[in-house]
Amino acid sequence: MLTLWTSHAKFHNFDRSVSPILRLSTDQNRPKPLRERELYLGDPTLMPEGFTGAVVVGESPVSGEAPTLNLPEEFSYLGDGDIIRIEPEHGRIRVIFRENSNQNSFLLTERCNHYCLMCSQPPRNVDDGWIVDETLEVIRMLPQSTREIGFTGGEPTLLGDRFIELVAAMKCYLPETTLHVLTNGRTFASSEFCKQITKIGHHDLMFGIPVYADVSTIHDYIVQADGAFDETIRGIVNLKRFGQKVELRVVLHKQSLPRLQGLAEFIVRNLMFVDHIALMGLEVTGFTKANMPDLWIDPYNYMPELADAALYLEAAGMNISIYNLQHCLLDKRVWHFSRHSISDWKNEYLDVCKDCNLLTDCGGLFSTGMSKISDHIRPF
């Protein structure tokens, strides 16, 4: 697992007034006007003038006049073009953007109107509007060659107009970048909100929306919000009415599995216009850990239900993927749906996987979820 943040950063001679969002550069010949918002990644004694400061990874004595940020060894992956957020007063830094990754995503708010049993990013009811300003700033700094950006939360659409503003910024500053938004879709039950999003005319935008059951009671229970199912379904229908792309995301666990076939048939009858369906293994982190007895089923044991539902959806012409499940657990008939879905920074394999011949096809495991793994992992 890549470490994306630390509170053990050592700041030396940093001016408290510098902008907290900074890009890293290893380029000695970087044009001078750009150096003002950048840190030089490399030997501080070789830092050309004009950079905000230098970044050194690993133990090394820091001295001299140059503002220097000393980071622990885990950050040795940092490279040219990466963007970090610094908090010198707390000794904290967070990696916001990694240039050589296709899985950069921005958490837009920690607030949420769901309280899902298996939330991997438990919500907090805090005033975090500053995140939007900072994200807007980051968007302006991203290279135009960025392939994909994810928006996540919390529930990003709770930001209302500010969410619209962020999508508009993505369109204007990154005209070649795919934007994937993780949302519960409820805000889109408002046609007015859909209309505003559509008016932006984003070139490549997809909304990933969770639907956990074909009936309101079970979906509402899983997301711990009464009325959620109706609003989410209305939101999905509305988004498609406005020509937006929608992905359904179904997390597989003890509460959602009993209605999985029912859900598959419901999708084919009612939502067959969606663009993609992701059937997803559980990430054992966040709230999931607290609700393990109500959630955990060894994927090996639900494979018949998963294969039946996936093949039924495929037969109906739907576009299916299976995320977060390991090849050795999957029924062979559904191998072709399996994707490398786990973000690169938290994707790992086990010791037994070292001898496996199919590792490159395998979805891998969450490094965040190692506390509970299937009893049936074995190498091919």
Next chain:
Amino acid sequence: MSKFQSLRVFETPLDDGYKLLPSRFSKLNDDEYVLTNLVGEHLILSRDNLESYVRHELRPSSDLYSDLKSKHFLMDEDSNVAIDLLVLKWRTKLSRLADFTGLHMFVASLRCEHSCPYCQVSRQSEDREKYDMSIKVANRALKLVFRSPSPAIKIEFQGGEPLLNFEIIRYVVEQAEELNKDAGRDLAFVIATNLALITDDILAFCREHNVLISTSLDGPEDLHNKNRPRPGNDSYRRAVDGIERVRGALGRDQVSALMTTTEASLSYPVEIIDEYIRRGFNAIFLRPLSPYGFAIKTKWYGAYNAERWLKFYFEGLDYILKLNKSGYFFVEQFAATILAKMLTPFEPGYVDLMSPAGIGIGAVVYNYDGDVYASDEGRMLAEMGSDKFRLGNVITDTYEDIFLSDALLDPLEESFADSAPMCHECAFQPYCGSDPVFHYATQGDYVGHKPTSEFCNRNMAIFKHLIELMKDPETKRIFQGWVH
């Protein structure tokens, strides 16, 4: 105490109960009932469960309750999005109606060099002047074609054998393309031909203008030639050679074939299907004879009853399912049409299985002499002396005269299944249609008496059979693969 609430909290308290959404039920077999809603979703219920459902006795925690709620048979206080979705699905099912007539059949010639005893259009053997479509008729018909608001227009050339008057086909295709420069429709052409007279010149024309070919193939050589006599007794050879020539010239998926079941066919469902496989087809339409034309005169129609036809059909379907289960994709198209209604939100728009009926508003026929008929069967009846479904004539009547004629509106209105006796309460109605031409031909009125209607008996048996078959999840998945 946990900060998470239990499932029970999200269930509607039993006291609040549930509302029934519009549905119909019919007996499926001795023990079970089939329940359907407006948009064709279905569930199989035992009698006890059916009674509990209609008496509002089901509990929210039961699987059956969830199934009924998921498929929009009931609604409770917890959720009312079912109404939105039913409206959406209902609108989707009916959306074809707004498009109006999409299929326009031109009878290029009633002449034919075949002399099939089951000919349903009563073909003629000579008199070029009398039985070929003229340029004048074609021009007037084309004007009517483009009055249809349908965004997709398909012009199908019928006969007799339309290739006997290929000049009019050439003319209509070129004129239609000319007219379409302004009209901007999604325009397609099909020639329904026995392929005996196909030439390289005709194929070159078809390639240039993207004309599809639909032909007849009744089964193995003996059977085909017995059903479809022509001079030289070589109908089969010419058909199968023709199929390959079309594929070679136009592409493998540019030719389709139709079969007609005669009494002689009944013993050979497997052999007939194998013939289609041998010829490289991935589908067959197992079609009974219709009560029109020579089929009546020669008594070929009536040589077998619905029961014998169904035995043949089910044997064929059983064999096709075996093929699919062993991994060979092959579709029975009549079942696929019904399954599309059962398993998708769409209406396939097959003229015989539509309500309101597909006559005139789904398809229309411009006969060689300029008479306009509400359907292919309508003109077949006319050749037998009944002009009941003659809507007008392209020379003497306007578009409004024709499409607002009583000859069209009366049968449409009277046969509407939602209000027809027995149909209105039948669970299979969403899968069925109202075929006013068939019922007029066999029973003398547009609606007919359903208990003795062969249309009703045959279709109802097939609906039940398909629903029974889908109890097997693998079969259901195969069927789903036929219809997307």
